[in-house]
Amino acid sequence: MPVDMELEMVLRPPQLPMVPYPPKVITLANGKRMVVRQAQREDVPAILKSVHPCLFIERDYYDIVSARLYGELLAWYRYRVKSEYCLLGQVDGYLVGIVNGRMETDKVGMSYHTLAIDRGLRIGSHLFAAKMEYHLEYLGQEDVLIVAESPIGFRRWMIEYPLEPTKIPHELGGGDSWRLTREIYFKAKPRLVVGDRPVPKPLMDEAVAEIKFADDDTIRERIAGLKGR
């Protein structure tokens, strides 16, 4: 697609400086080790392949979360969103979860979505925690604005942290945001934020070498199968 760079500079939102998220590794309940690392812009087309089958799963609001995540990642790829980032969870190189968000200002973060592709292992909890860790500990922000689109998200974020209700409209749907402050985050950190750094080189090399994907049927089975782990 031809790009007029002069016009493009007008269309592209401004970007705030962002330090990279330092990768970490988490031991899951099944003993597998999940590498959590920051995705690069060029990873987006590959990531979207894993998001695509989730667009058609109604269960637990996977459809709306996936549809919005798909659009957000595409917007990042095509330079149509301000200061977005994406973190990945990988086990044995396979993509098992995705979280994203962006900087609204240098002080305020805007949480977007959490998509756990493998379920029953609290992957969503770990990745959401990594997202909050990024905003508050590495980007140095004061607050993160959050909404939940599913009851599971509500339980995990609003109740477990617990977040503070506000009347600030969130850009996802315009509902009232819930706020994670530094005080709440650091109080919750000992029970919700874990991970070891640095990631051992073989694990990191495997994660970076290739983002592996389960096939569409496997993804659908993991998320919406009868077993419902």
Place this chain on the structure above:
Amino acid sequence: MRDVAILGVGMLPFGRRDEDSLMDMLAYASLKALDDAGLGNDTVDAVYVANMGGGMLQHQASIASSLVDRLSLLPAAAETIENGPASGASAVKNGVLAIASGHYDTVLVAGGEKMREVTGWRATDFVASMTHPTAEYPYGITLPGMAGMFTRLYMEKHGVTREHLLAISLKNQEMGTRNPYAHVEMALDREGIFDSPHAVVNNPVSADPLHLYDLCPVSDGAAALVLCTVEAAKKRGKPYVVIAGFGQATDTHTLAERDDPTDLKAVSLAAQKAFAMAKLKPSDVHVAELHDAFTILEIAESEHVGFFKKGEGGKAAVAGKTRLGGQIPINLSGGLKARGHPVGATGVAQMVDIVWQLRHELPENRQVKNAQVGLTVNFGGFGNNVLCFILRRVEP
């Protein structure tokens, strides 16, 4: 009193069954049991349905009548049995008594529950409705809360440790991976849920000292069995399973009124009655399904039915005595912990699994070799209504 046999059994995979209504599940499980029994529709005299929450969760009453109609078993007698989480075994008991008395010859017993169509909070509240309505429930107690307090006291009085609870959790989750009917087919890893500092997130405290993986999941599911006279079972010309004994006992509704809350008297009494009726003793049992809604209950029940002395159940689990190949294999189905706990279905499902064990129909990685006698404990309330069944294999 006539002897009673189990002619056929059936079960649906437990889990989250969004696509099935409560009645669908009961019907499918019943059809499997009827098919296994090789019966025509016109030979069922009565249908007993075990269910605890249909009225509260599905706003549905007269479930047994509905099932009889759905299965075209008219004009079979129909009754719904509600006895908390012990509803399943209670329904079986009623079926057994009906045949033993000579009033009926063939009875279908189905147990089912659909709990996943409400949020976890509402499901927890629904289960808590079995607590005392003025002395317990208004103060916010839940069953996990009760189990947490019970565990703490059991730890103090009988030396149970987190290591003991962990052994139950790891064993039953591993067995769940071998059971296609299990809700949670996911093996756990000791490091991931206990040793690693990351376990604080993977396996958080749910009701201190119980953690997430000490609790059973909230499940949908159904199971069914067909009871008949021993004479009818003999005619099939192959090994069958009989009800060798059963017992039931009730304890105080509130835990606080018991002299010693760690003494599960109803479990002990139910087991003693069942053993006396069967003319057997605990060491005669080859396989057991115990009501492990919480890991502590498998340990406590294994002691109260007489498999181990008080204070020895946890150690026995750690030593592997309750694993497949051990002294007394317990919950080879994965138990409530992994197979799941659709409350009305559980007592029936326990017996279905024991029937498969005694008919030697399970795969090698779940089958107790040459199992002849099996035991179930279905635990209602917090031990205030308990049924124990002993089943025995009979050669034709």
